Amino acid sequence: MGNDRITSLFNIQYPIIQAGMIWASGWKLASAVSNSGGLGIIGAGSMYPDILKEHIQKCQQSTQRPFAVNVPLLYPDIEKIMDIIVAHDVKIVFTSAGNPAKWTPFLKEKGIKVVHVVSSVKFAKKAEEIGVDAVVAEGFEAGGHNGREETTTFTLIPMLRKAVNIPVIAAGGIGNGQAILAAMVLGADAAQIGTRFVASHEASSHRSFKEKVVESQEGDTMLTLKELAPVRMMKNKFFEEIQGLYQKGTSKEELKTHLGRARAKRGMFEGDLDEGELEIGQISGLIDEILPARLIVKNLIKEFNKAKEEMLNYRLE
Amino acid sequence: MGNDRITSLFNIQYPIIQAGMIWASGWKLASAVSNSGGLGIIGAGSMYPDILKEHIQKCQQSTQRPFAVNVPLLYPDIEKIMDIIVAHDVKIVFTSAGNPAKWTPFLKEKGIKVVHVVSSVKFAKKAEEIGVDAVVAEGFEAGGHNGREETTTFTLIPMLRKAVNIPVIAAGGIGNGQAILAAMVLGADAAQIGTRFVASHEASSHRSFKEKVVESQEGDTMLTLKELAPVRMMKNKFFEEIQGLYQKGTSKEELKTHLGRARAKRGMFEGDLDEGELEIGQISGLIDEILPARLIVKNLIKEFNKAKEEMLNYRLE
Numbered sequence: 001m002g003n004d005r006i007t008s009l010f011n012i013q014y015p016i017i018q019a020g021m022i023w024a025s026g027w028k029l030a031s032a033v034s035n036s037g038g039l040g041i042i043g044a045g046s047m048y049p050d051i052l053k054e055h056i057q058k059c060q061q062s063t064q065r066p067f068a069v070n071v072p073l074l075y076p077d078i079e080k081i082m083d084i085i086v087a088h089d090v091k092i093v094f095t096s097a098g099n100p101a102k103w104t105p106f107l108k109e110k111g112i113k114v115v116h117v118v119s120s121v122k123f124a125k126k127a128e129e130i131g132v133d134a135v136v137a138e139g140f141e142a143g144g145h146n147g148r149e150e151t152t153t154f155t156l157i158p159m160l161r162k163a164v165n166i167p168v169i170a171a172g173g174i175g176n177g178q179a180i181l182a183a184m185v186l187g188a189d190a191a192q193i194g195t196r197f198v199a200s201h202e203a204s205s206h207r208s209f210k211e212k213v214v215e216s217q218e219g220d221t222m223l224t225l226k227e228l229a230p231v232r233m234m235k236n237k238f239f240e241e242i243q244g245l246y247q248k249g250t251s252k253e254e255l256k257t258h259l260g261r262a263r264a265k266r267g268m269f270e271g272d273l274d275e276g277e278l279e280i281g282q283i284s285g286l287i288d289e290i291l292p293a294r295l296i297v298k299n300l301i302k303e304f305n306k307a308k309e310e311m312l313n314y315r316l317e
Numbered sequence: 318m319g320n321d322r323i324t325s326l327f328n329i330q331y332p333i334i335q336a337g338m339i340w341a342s343g344w345k346l347a348s349a350v351s352n353s354g355g356l357g358i359i360g361a362g363s364m365y366p367d368i369l370k371e372h373i374q375k376c377q378q379s380t381q382r383p384f385a386v387n388v389p390l391l392y393p394d395i396e397k398i399m400d401i402i403v404a405h406d407v408k409i410v411f412t413s414a415g416n417p418a419k420w421t422p423f424l425k426e427k428g429i430k431v432v433h434v435v436s437s438v439k440f441a442k443k444a445e446e447i448g449v450d451a452v453v454a455e456g457f458e459a460g461g462h463n464g465r466e467e468t469t470t471f472t473l474i475p476m477l478r479k480a481v482n483i484p485v486i487a488a489g490g491i492g493n494g495q496a497i498l499a500a501m502v503l504g505a506d507a508a509q510i511g512t513r514f515v516a517s518h519e520a521s522s523h524r525s526f527k528e529k530v531v532e533s534q535e536g537d538t539m540l541t542l543k544e545l546a547p548v549r550m551m552k553n554k555f556f557e558e559i560q561g562l563y564q565k566g567t568s569k570e571e572l573k574t575h576l577g578r579a580r581a582k583r584g585m586f587e588g589d590l591d592e593g594e595l596e597i598g599q600i601s602g603l604i605d606e607i608l609p610a611r612l613i614v615k616n617l618i619k620e621f622n623k624a625k626e627e628m629l630n631y632r633l634e
Contacts, residue, residue: 003631014633121535121602140457141469149536152458152469154490154499155599159535162603173471182471182499184631185624218438218476219466249566282472285438286479301633307502308628314320314501315625316331316618 005167006190009113009133010066010092013037015190016180016300017136017169018197018293020070020094021144022046022279023268027055029202031062032293040067041094046265049080056088066091068115072145073098086110094136097145097229104130117171119147119156121163128164135164136192139172143195143281146223146230154186161187175283177303193300195281200293206271209278210290218285225259227252234278238263322484323507326430326450327383327409330354332507333497333617334453334486335514335610337387337411338461339363339596340585344372346519348379349610357384358411363582366397373405383408385432389462390415403427411453414462414546421447434488436464436473438480445481452481453509456489460512460598463540463547471503478504492600494620498628510617512598517610523588526595527607535602542576544569551595555580 006015018025018033020043030040042059044052052069059067069090071081074097082103085093093107096117107114108131116127117136124135137160139153140146151159153172160168170188174180180191198205199213216234223232224242233239245255259277267276291299323332335342335350337360347357359376361369369386376384386407388398391414399420402410410424413434424431425448433444434453441452454477456470457463468476470489477485487505491497497508515522516530533551540549541559550556562572576594584593608616 139469139471140467141472150457150539151535151599152456152490153471154456154469154496155458155492155602156535158493158495158600159602163535173469175472176475178475178502178504179471181628181631182502185495185499185502185628187495218468218473218480222467282468283475285472285476304633308631311498311502311625311628314498316621 003184003189006134006169009167010039010068012039012066014297014301015184016297017041017190017192019043019171019192019194020045020068020096021194021198023265024198024203024205025070026204027059027062028204029197029200029293030055030067031059032200032202033197033297034063034065034067036294036297038297039092042067042069044069044081045072045075046269049077049084052081053084053088056084056090060088068092068094070094070096071103072096073100073103078103082106085112096136100127100132101130104132115169118160120149120151121156121159124160124164124168128166132166134167134169134189135160136169136171137188138192139170140223141232141282142172143221143232143284144279146232148226148230150223153183157183157186157188172281173283175286177300177305178307179283180300180304181307195284196287196296197293198280199287199290200296201290202293205268208271208273209268212273212278213280213284214288214290216280216284218282220285221280221282225255228256231277231279232281234280234284236267236276236278237274238267238277320501320506323451323486326484327356327385329356329383331614331618332501333614334358334507334509336360336488336509336511337362337385337413338511338515340582341515341520341522342387343521344376344379345521346514346517346610347372347384348376349517349519350514350614351376351380351382351384353611353614355614356409359384359386361386361398362389362392363586366394366401369398370401370405373401373407377405385409385411387411387413388420389413390417390420395420399423402429413453417444417449418447421449432486435477437466437468438473438476441477441481441485445483449483451484451486451506452477453486453488454505455509456487457540458549458599459489460538460549460601461596463549465543465547467540470500474500474503474505489598490600492603494617494622495624496600497617497621498624512601513604513613514610515597516604516607517613518607519610522585525588525590526585529590529595530597530601531605531607533597533601535599537602538597538599542572545573548594548596549598551597551601553584553593553595554591555584555594
């Protein structure tokens with residue numbers, strides 16, 4: 001393949017995208033990843049418009065290389081966010097959590113590259129029709145908000161690959177270089193990595209949360225809140241509280257009111273590991289060190305190439 | 318690596334195992350896969366002891382090559398089943414759905430190779446301690462009975478690889494040769510394939526069910542009955558009925574009584590696509606043809622080698 005569809009599209013060195021993550025990926029992480037040859041993404045989901053503006057400006061001051069902004073399309077101040085993105089000459093936008101029909105043409109007219117995050121074949125096809133440049137295919141194992149079909153990375157990638165012609169960026173469960181190679185073998189053009197970058201020096205996540213990611217084991221996360229918007233998080237006290245509400249037969253509306261929006265900030269940004277919501281992927285069980293983003297990228301490349309070398313002797317006949 | 322741990326262990330040509338599946342994998346499918354160079358498995362889960370005996374004998378008449386029997390350890394007639402396996406000189410046993418502590422030493426003493434199916438790191442470590450020869454690591458995307466941690470193939474394989482020294486056979490989501498290669502890149506020694514072999518001429522599954530597998534799309538299966546024993550099945554009328562019972566707050570015991578055991582046979586063996594239980598994996602969405610088992614194996618090999626060749630051009634630097 002010698003596949004360069006994503007590196008050409010974004011004008012980056014490696015097909016490695018750092019996921020836009022609330023309370024984790026500000027300008028520090030995004031610029032560090034971009035400076036290391038990947039694509040850094042500022043996660044606008046947890047930022048007021050003015051804060052986002054500041055992060056874009058600082059990111060531009062910190063790197064000459066391309067970076068992107070991730071915008072959840074259900075964001076209440078979406079118009080303001082889009083105006084800031086255009087006004088500050090952001091070149092790449094990743095949209096998620098919503099319908100890309102309205103904003104894709106708006107951004108494309110301004111010469112901005114648009115990528116939409118999907119978790120099913122159906123929505124990937126729709127996004128392609130609307131004219132996005134690529135899709136992120138996010139599997140069930142991914143942290144944070146997730147799809148209703150519960151399709152995993154291992155099955156979603158080959159099915160999406162068959163269904164669309166635009167480049168496919170695999171996301172969910174990718175924490176080392178072997179996994180990037182595996183995703184490409186399954187048909188992906190590039191990999192988006194979230195959880196591994198939460199445990200980085202540059203992530204704005206609270207130190208206690210980063211340490212929790214490092215300590216966690218296989219089986220420590222679960223997808224819940226399926227009736228509202230499915231989200232994968234650590235099984236902490238807050239998670240158990242949600243499970244308790246389910247067992248009592250609490251209604252959707254009650255759940256919503258009870259939970260509020262502040263729990264994610266409280267957990268991931270303020271470090272309240274019991275009462276806060278800790279969004280993270282299944283692959284956290286494999287991660288055992290907090291590292292600088294530059295070293296994470298370097299390790300991913302090294303592991304990728306080593307995994308490839310090891311497969312050379314392999315032939316079935 | 319030129320990894321031959323599984324092919325040496327079983328004395329087979331390819332690191333391809335056909336999953337033992339209720340109402341699908343009798344002697345016809347198992348012998349066809351073994352004759353094609355993989356390891357065929359008779360699924361004892363849906364067989365009375367006398368029926369199993371017949372299948373073992375017919376399989377031995379149909380192939381000179383190794384094959385295995387899969388035994389769910391919660392099977393009511395487990396003693397009889399094990400006696401038949403020993404008496405008829407079966408060389409390899411895959412155990413699942415239960416604790417391998419009792420039966421592993423029994424089988425090993427008779428010189429039988431033992432593999433246990435797990436879906437978590439914790440149970441893989443236990444199985445290794447007990448002395449099994451290998452584990453099957455079954456991800457959340459797999460059809461039929463499944464684990465409570467909901468860990469996917471993409472994340473389970475690297476975590477298991479790190480946790481145990483015995484060979485790891487990846488299962489769940491593997492429907493083509495690219496996926497076998499991807500599983501090996503993630504750390505697996507071999508692949509176990511179920512769903513792809515349901516849509517084979519030799520599977521004893523009802524023709525209508527095979528056709529349903531071919532027609533199905535991404536998102537058409539779901540894991541349910543989590544309080545009893547989690548099981549992945551097609552979203553048919555029977556599935557909707559279960560969801561309805563959940564919404565009414567039906568108890569575990571009521572669920573059990575209501576469902577009974579006959580639904581799986583009715584769906585998969587008798588072809589009642591509405592009222593029957595149709596156990597199948599997520600990768601059914603990728604499968605679009607009913608083929609002879611020999612051709613399925615041949616295609617897997619061809620796809621594997623092609624994917625490997627394409628990977629060679631790939632280098633990150």
